[in-house]
Amino acid sequence: MIITPSILTANFCELGNTMDEAIAAGIDWIHLDVMDGNWVVNRTITFGPALIKSIRDRVGSEIFVDCHLMVTNAEENWEQYVDAGVDLVIFHVEAVEDIQGLIDNLHARGCQAGAVLNPATDASTILPYLPSLDLVLVMSVVPGKGGQSFMSEMEEKTRTFRAAIDAQIDAGGRTTKLMIDGGVKAHNVAQVADWGVEVAVVGSGLINDKGTIAENLAEIHTALGA
Numbered sequence: 001m002i003i004t005p006s007i008l009t010a011n012f013c014e015l016g017n018t019m020d021e022a023i024a025a026g027i028d029w030i031h032l033d034v035m036d037g038n039w040v041v042n043r044t045i046t047f048g049p050a051l052i053k054s055i056r057d058r059v060g061s062e063i064f065v066d067c068h069l070m071v072t073n074a075e076e077n078w079e080q081y082v083d084a085g086v087d088l089v090i091f092h093v094e095a096v097e098d099i100q101g102l103i104d105n106l107h108a109r110g111c112q113a114g115a116v117l118n119p120a121t122d123a124s125t126i127l128p129y130l131p132s133l134d135l136v137l138v139m140s141v142v143p144g145k146g147g148q149s150f151m152s153e154m155e156e157k158t159r160t161f162r163a164a165i166d167a168q169i170d171a172g173g174r175t176t177k178l179m180i181d182g183g184v185k186a187h188n189v190a191q192v193a194d195w196g197v198e199v200a201v202v203g204s205g206l207i208n209d210k211g212t213i214a215e216n217l218a219e220i221h222t223a224l225g226a
Contacts, residue, residue: 001193003220004029004066005213006181006203007055008046018207019058025214029064030055031181031201032086036071039095040144049084056085066090066135068116068181070143075102082111090114090137093125103132114179118143119151123160130168133176135199136161140192141182150183155195162196186216186223193224 005027010018019030032052037045056065066088067081074091075098081089089106093115096102106113114135115126119142126136138158141148158180165176180197185205192200206216 001189001197001224002029002199003027003189003206003217004031004199004201005206006031006033006201007207008033009204009207015055016058018213019055021213022207023059023063025212025217027213027217028062029066029199030059032065032067034067034069034071034081035144036073039072039092040070041142042144044144049080052081052084052086064088066112066114068137071095078102078106079109082106082109086111088112088114088135090116090135092116092118092143094118094121099129100132103129107132116181119154123157123164126161127164130161130164130176131173134174135177135179136165137179137181137201138197139182140180140184148183150185150188152188152191154180158192158195158197166196186219189220189223 005022033046035044035046037043065086067086068090072095075096078089089111091102093099103113112134114137115133116137117126118139138154140151140154161178165178169175177198178196179199180192181201184192184200184202189200206213
């Protein structure tokens with residue numbers, strides 16, 4: 001399983017050092033949560049293309065960088081994030097009218113396309129677009145709402161995507177990755193691995209004041225091995 005840190009739990013004054021620490025620990029995928037203050041329930045504003053470009057410049061081209069757009073206008077401003085240097089744009093299906101059009105636009109710019117759905121959104125919303133998607137992200141918390149626990153009831157939805165992706169690959173189609181985000185830590189990472197998740201976004205379970213990123217990552221890897 002690929003473990004990718006969400007930088008929202010980092011000290012932004014030390015963000016460059018945090019990126020260096022993560023890469024030194026073996027991280028090769030960075031997950032960036034973009035909130036515009038409108039779409040998420042707590043009206044949080046995080047960061048935009050300027051900071052993402054700085055992160056891209058800091059980590060170099062060998063590190064995979066995605067951005068999770070929790071915004072109301074992904075169809076209008078996606079190109080700013082591609083220009084900033086992300087490898088993958090993940091958009092919310094609930095906030096996009098022309099899903100296939102956005103996927104096609106991203107691919108035309110040489111950027112991977114990912115779709116994410118809220119816990120309350122049915123898997124059927126994304127399944128028709130699976131052959132074109134490079135990644136599907138299942139949220140195991142409500143985006144933007146702090147202090148939530150991991151929602152184990154997302155198992156059925158996650159396994160639905162796993163089965164559909166496997167069938168697609170078996171038929172010679174795209175190797176779409178399956179990601180999960182929200183409340184994933186060492187104590188439940190093996191559980192989501194069993195569901196068929198390939199990429200897990202980890203925030204406070206990886207970047208915290210209880211241990212270094214390397215120590216926390218080692219704990220997660222131990223849990224996966226067990």
